[in-house]
Amino acid sequence: MRAIIDCNSFYSSCEKVFKPALKQKPIVVLSNNDGCIIARCDRAKKLGIDMATPFFQMRPLIEQEGVEVFSSNYNLYGDLSRRVMEILQQVVGASNVEVYSVDEAFLSLYHFDPEELTLLVRTLRATINQWTGIPVSIGVAPTKTLAKIANRIAKKNKKHTRGVYVLDSPDTIADALQRTAVKDVWGVGSRYADKLVNLGIHTAWDLRQLSEDWVRKHLGGVVGVRLLKELKGEEAVEMKDGLDKKKMIATTRMFGHTVTELKDIKEAIATYTTRAAEKLRRQGGAASLISVFLISQEKIDTTNFRHGPTVSSYTVLPQPTSNTAELITPAVRLAEALFQAGKKYKKAGVTLSGIVPDEMVQGDLFLQGRSLGRFLMEMVDNINFSMRDDTVKFAAAGTRRNWKMQQSYHSPRYTTRWNELFEISC
DNA sequence: TCTGGGGTCCTAGGACCC
DNA sequence: TCTGGGGTCCTAGGACCC
Secondary structure (H helix, E strand, O other), X not given: OEEEEEEOOHHHHHHHHOOHHHOOOOEEEEOHHHOEEEEEOHHHHHOOOOOOOEHHHHHHHHHHHOOEEEEOOHHHHHHHHHHHHHHHHHHHOHHHEXXXXXXXXXXXXXXXXXXXXXXXXXXXXXXHHHXXXXXXXXXXXXXHHHHHHHHHHHXXXXXXXXXXXXXXXXXXXXXXXXXXXXXXOOOOOHHHHHHHHHOOOOEHHHHHOOOHHHHHHHOOOHHHHHHHHHHOOOOOOOOOOOOOOOOEEEEEEEEEEEEOOHHXXXXXXXXXXXXXXXXXXXXOEEEEEEEEEEEEOOOOOOOOOOOOOEEEEEEEEEEEEOOHHHHHHHHHHHHHHHOOOOOOEEEEEEEEEEEEEHHHOOOOOOOOOHHHHHHHHHHHHHHHHHOOOOOOOOHHHOOOOOOOOOOOOOOOOOOOOHHHOOOOOO
């Protein structure tokens, strides 16, 4: 059996851990740049605040209802996520945990007695809540896709399920599939959902009745076939071991304001390259290709939000590297080539790909000083990690940061910065 | 009048996830 | 006035090879 464990309204829950006075209050968390609403606690959901809606549109309602607002605090969420995942690894064994996202993990439970699964996951849920303060929901079923459906039922009916739902018989599975709209199936996005509903396929149960040929033809080939098998209880989406490395690493951001100066664009690109290179070194990789994109502002159209056109370009590096300096130079050159004076830019990004293990990079007689470069980057990473972000940085990344994102409602990084520790007065 | 039949590799773009 | 930031996988189609 598989389980999916999902932290409820994760970002909101993290904020509430350190502000217990907000426990019964509605709160929301905003995306970078305070642009969109990306997390709402149950109370905020009940007020009709939707996911991913622009903050400014919801602002009147938020103020009227006294909803507490937070900018996203990824240091805090990342640290609490790590604590939750560690508990899972302790209880079911590290090799049986697949960390799927910051707030979700799949578990493999074949080594437990099927009779005891309900008790096991109930205990797990209570332990996580007691040790971290984060509430979770858990779904258990024969496949990942069915576990997702079980999890959704657990979350939707908390009173009845107490956050845990197990699908362990053909009857419970059939019942769950009939209660699940096709758009709520894992792997069915809005495009496929529209297509299916137009054909009279409304529930996960309806979807399960389709033929393999049909889904192969209309739901993305082998992707659709996998989905169908999973709904029928046949495993088609394997557990991944957590060790796999990223094949692509990106750092992209909206700017705080529109940017018109090439100098600012270059600083932003150098900064994003620095971030991306850090991620690359953390997984012991070297990139052989770097690409840069810029997005300019579209004419204002209030009904349909659209980004302006994306312009992008890439460079194949002379040899794979993880050295920030060797990556900044081509990245900035790409930005210069893409930049057009007179345009207003909203967003930019850097993507590293063609990633190979750093130790396997061949030495090149004509590219000197590699080992020195590696030593330098290690020093910089160590200083930045132990002191604080960006104690040491490259000059190209600039100091003015005219483009930097807005964050007006930031909570303290309670668990990862000494000077922001949670304080108790007595 | 008639113009092969395999392969591989790469990129762009679509669809999905949280 | 103000609309996130990552990722993955798959397919189609073009270029090229013999």
